[in-house]
Amino acid sequence: MTVQDTKAPAEVRSGAPDTEPRQLLRGQKALVTGANSGIGKATAIALGRAGADVVVNYVVGDDSAEAVVEEIRRSGVKAYAHRADVSNEDQVTQMFAKMVAELGTVDILVNNAGRQKDAKFTDMTLADWNAVISVNLTGQFLCAREAVREFLRRGIVPSVSAAAGKIICMSSVHERIPWAGHANYAASKGGIMMLMKSIAQEFAPHRIRINSIAPGAIRTPINTEAWNTPEAYHSLMALVPYGRIGEPDDIARTAVWLACDESDYLVGATLFVDGGMTLYPGFTENG
Numbered sequence: 001m002t003v004q005d006t007k008a009p010a011e012v013r014s015g016a017p018d019t020e021p022r023q024l025l026r027g028q029k030a031l032v033t034g035a036n037s038g039i040g041k042a043t044a045i046a047l048g049r050a051g052a053d054v055v056v057n058y059v060v061g062d063d064s065a066e067a068v069v070e071e072i073r074r075s076g077v078k079a080y081a082h083r084a085d086v087s088n089e090d091q092v093t094q095m096f097a098k099m100v101a102e103l104g105t106v107d108i109l110v111n112n113a114g115r116q117k118d119a120k121f122t123d124m125t126l127a128d129w130n131a132v133i134s135v136n137l138t139g140q141f142l143c144a145r146e147a148v149r150e151f152l153r154r155g156i157v158p159s160v161s162a163a164a165g166k167i168i169c170m171s172s173v174h175e176r177i178p179w180a181g182h183a184n185y186a187a188s189k190g191g192i193m194m195l196m197k198s199i200a201q202e203f204a205p206h207r208i209r210i211n212s213i214a215p216g217a218i219r220t221p222i223n224t225e226a227w228n229t230p231e232a233y234h235s236l237m238a239l240v241p242y243g244r245i246g247e248p249d250d251i252a253r254t255a256v257w258l259a260c261d262e263s264d265y266l267v268g269a270t271l272f273v274d275g276g277m278t279l280y281p282g283f284t285e286n287g
């Protein structure tokens with residue numbers, strides 16, 4: 001019997017040790033988009049624990065954003081919440097200008113904000129399409145552009161980091177795996193892959209590192225119906241060879257590593273953090 005056959009959703013947790021993190025990001029300034037929920041929230045808190053000052057971007061939910069800020073401040077670093085729609089150019093520009101005014105600069109951008117608006121392709125409206133592309137892809141473009149402008153202005157500060165700046169794009173296994181009924185979402189993530197690689201290529205000579213994380217199935221509000229009943233969880237596990245759902249902290253730890261100098265030679269890569277979802281488990285028994 002496999003692990004996935006024996007565990008109910010609530011009992012299956014990340015096996016990683018809960019150790020005190022080293023201050024790998026001490027003195028760095030990080031902006032996390034969509035940081036009042038799910039993966040962004042866990043990542044913002046983990047960056048703070050690693051010593052970074054953190055801007056918590058969100059678009060709705062003042063209370064949940066303030067709660068994340070409070071949690072980050074418990075690590076003894078600075079944090080504040082900033083409401084901005086990442087698909088709105090003026091709001092993004094103002095968010096970065098305020099961060100430079102408040103914290104001095106930007107060292108790390110986690111381009112995380114994202115959404116789904118699923119529909120059968122023949123029923124998908126232009127509004128459904130634009131809603132997803134404008135946040136998931138255009139939002140990453142707008143935020144990355146502002147971050148790179150600031151990295152270029154400031155350059156490398158060797159006492160802070162070996163790189164002039166780091167961007168982590170939150171992609172998905174659906175930058176690789178087609179997803180019927182979610183053409184807008186899969187197209188946005190495929191677009192992130194080439195956006196990330198193209199700008200990683202353009203700015204690597206300036207010692208700017210741009211990489212992506214491609215999460216598999218992570219337990220967050222974006223996909224509740226995929227894990228919140230035993231039946232749904234069981235069928236989800238058919239796609240996950242490792243036999244458990246991912247937790248937001250699985251992604252947060254990866255983001256901290258990508259943001260720090262321990263990953264200094266990693267440029268233009270996508271890390272699949274997916275419990276083996278992209279190993280095509282349907283082929284395990286000879287296809």
Ligand code: NAD
Pocket residue numbers: 033034035036037038039040057058059060084085086087112113114115135170171172173214215216217218219220221222223
């Ligand atoms: P979530 O719904 O918990 O969080 C999404 C966040 O994005 C929220 O804070 C939301 O308010 C924010 N957001 C949405 N529109 C925004 C806008 N216009 N401006 C600013 N913020 C906005 O979902 P999550 O699972 O934590 O998703 C985070 C990222 O991870 C997304 O890019 C998603 O595509 C990606 N991802 C998630 C999974 C998963 O299984 N949960 C898998 C692969 C990729």
